Amino acid sequence: MPNWRSTFAGIGFTPSGPFGAMRARIEDLEATVVEDGLGRLSLTFTHVAPRSAMQYEVAVPLDVTAQQVAQLLVNAFERAHPEAHGKTRSPHAVPEEYDMIRVGGALVKREQAIDWAREYLTGPAAWAYPAYDAYQARSGPYVIEDADLLAPVLLNVNRLTLKAYYGLQDQRDRLQDLLATIPHDAELISAEDDDLEAIRMLFGVLDDPGIPNVRGTILAKILHRKRPGFIPLYDEYVRRCYQDGERAPVPPRGRPWGEFFVALAMAMRDDLIDQYDTWSEIADLAIDPPISLLRALDIVAWRAGGGSSTVEEPDASAT
Numbered sequence: 001m002p003n004w005r006s007t008f009a010g011i012g013f014t015p016s017g018p019f020g021a022m023r024a025r026i027e028d029l030e031a032t033v034v035e036d037g038l039g040r041l042s043l044t045f046t047h048v049a050p051r052s053a054m055q056y057e058v059a060v061p062l063d064v065t066a067q068q069v070a071q072l073l074v075n076a077f078e079r080a081h082p083e084a085h086g087k088t089r090s091p092h093a094v095p096e097e098y099d100m101i102r103v104g105g106a107l108v109k110r111e112q113a114i115d116w117a118r119e120y121l122t123g124p125a126a127w128a129y130p131a132y133d134a135y136q137a138r139s140g141p142y143v144i145e146d147a148d149l150l151a152p153v154l155l156n157v158n159r160l161t162l163k164a165y166y167g168l169q170d171q172r173d174r175l176q177d178l179l180a181t182i183p184h185d186a187e188l189i190s191a192e193d194d195d196l197e198a199i200r201m202l203f204g205v206l207d208d209p210g211i212p213n214v215r216g217t218i219l220a221k222i223l224h225r226k227r228p229g230f231i232p233l234y235d236e237y238v239r240r241c242y243q244d245g246e247r248a249p250v251p252p253r254g255r256p257w258g259e260f261f262v263a264l265a266m267a268m269r270d271d272l273i274d275q276y277d278t279w280s281e282i283a284d285l286a287i288d289p290p291i292s293l294l295r296a297l298d299i300v301a302w303r304a305g306g307g308s309s310t311v312e313e314p315d316a317s318a319t
Contacts, residue, residue, distance in 0.1 A: 004041060004062050008033055011066050011073075028052075029077050035062075043069075045076035054080055075274045082190045082273055101275050103297065104241035104267060105248030106304040110278060116303040117282040117296065128155050129299075133225075134289050141184035141226050144172050152221035155233075164213035168222070171205055178202045179226055186230040188265060188294060189272040196262045199231065204258030216257055228292040232261065232268050237305025238298065242267055268297060 008022050013033065016023035021034040028049040036042040040059045047054035058072060100107045120127045132154035136147045149168045153160055182198045202223060206215060220234040232238075242250045242264060249267040250260075272279055272293050282296040 004033075004064065007064065007066050008069065011070055024073075026073060026077060029073075029080055031073060031076065043072060045072075045079075047080040049080070052080065078276075079270055079273050082269070101278050101300070102247075102271055103301045103304050104238075104243075104250070104271070105245040106241045106301075107247075108300060108304050113278065113300045113304075114282060114285075117299050118285055120299050120303075121285045121291075129286065129291070130289060132221075133286075133291060133295070135225075139225075142176065142180055144176055144179070144222070144226070148222055148225065151225055152218045155221045155235075157218055157221060159213070160218060161213045164211065164218065167211040167214060171209075171211055174205060175202065175223070178205075179223070182227055182230060184227065186227055187292075188230050188232070188269050189276070191230065191265075191269065193266070196265050199265050200258035200262045202231070202258075203261040204256065206257040216261065220261075224294070228295060230294070232265055232294055233298040234261070234264065235302070237302045238264075240305040241301045268294065271297060 005022065008024075011024070013022040013024045013031070015021075016032065019034060021032055023030065023032045025031075028047060030046045030048050031043065032046075033041050033043045036059065040061060041064065043058045043060055045054075045056055045058070060068070060072070099110050101110050101113055103113075121129050125131075132151060135151055135154055136145065139145050139148055146169070149165055150160065178198060178201050181201075186195070203216065203219060205211065206219060211219070217235045220232060223231045224233045242248055243252045249270070250263050255263075276293075279293040279296045282300065283291050283293055286295075
């Protein structure tokens with residue numbers, strides 16, 4: 001087995017501290033690696049820029065290659081600097097997680113994710129694509145029409161009541177005013193944290209004043225079509241990916257809907273940045289109409305969380 005210290009030294013890591021750790025610095029990104037006592041290496045990335053609290057850990061095998069470490073460094077740098085994506089990534093990059101992709105806390109084999117998406121996007125008419133994505137396609141990006149309020153039905157929401165419909169109509173002007181603050185071509189993958197305030201405000205409508213019989217699933221499936229690259233989709237299966245299990249990035253604690261959707265958006269943004277090539281490949285499977293990277297992620301999250309063509313997508317609380 002190759003000596004991992006030699007591997008890391010070959011790409012710029014130097015000894016650091018009394019516990020056998022090694023460290024490297026790339027501009028404002030710091031990476032530290034140490035054996036974790038379980039036969040693996042613990043590789044921690046920290047963005048040391050002012051006002052940044054980004055830090056996360058990746059477990060890698062002792063025989064990790066220099067190419068794999070280099071790609072993990074690229075992923076970490078792009079997570080800290082989304083605007084750099086595409087400028088630093090190698091065209092022959094090794095996928096993160098070694099042929100697995102991450103959807104929140106769920107890990108899915110890359111080929112499985114692509115197969116799920118291909119079935120969803122090109123298979124028989126048992127799936128919500130293209131019905132949901134093409135529905136009222138000419139409706140303006142800044143206008144929420146009555147027909148838009150019914151769009152969640154095309155993503156298996158079976159509890160859209162009349163009370164919910166009238167409540168959404170009552171909040172239409174407020175939602176449209178908030179949508180107007182978001183460019184129609186906004187992309188979550190390149191959004192700054194401050195840009196996510198618009199998401200907090202939109203879903204804050206569910207907290208104050210609230211909409212009868214409407215929670216995060218229904219509102220997300222209405223708003224996503226207006227900003228498909230920026231506003232996440234959400235349902236019970238997405239919740240399972242992002243809140244259940246030890247790896248889940250969104251803590252399972254009660255919080256207002258607005259704050260919950262900001263936390264969810266941040267976690268999804270990380271997944272989009274770290275695995276951009278895979279989400280692009282999946283999105284490219286959709287021809288008419290095209291879909292966003294966020295929609296591609298949702299398709300895989302739906303299956304990873306247990307969804308199928310015959311299972312209802314229930315409305316879930318922010319927990």
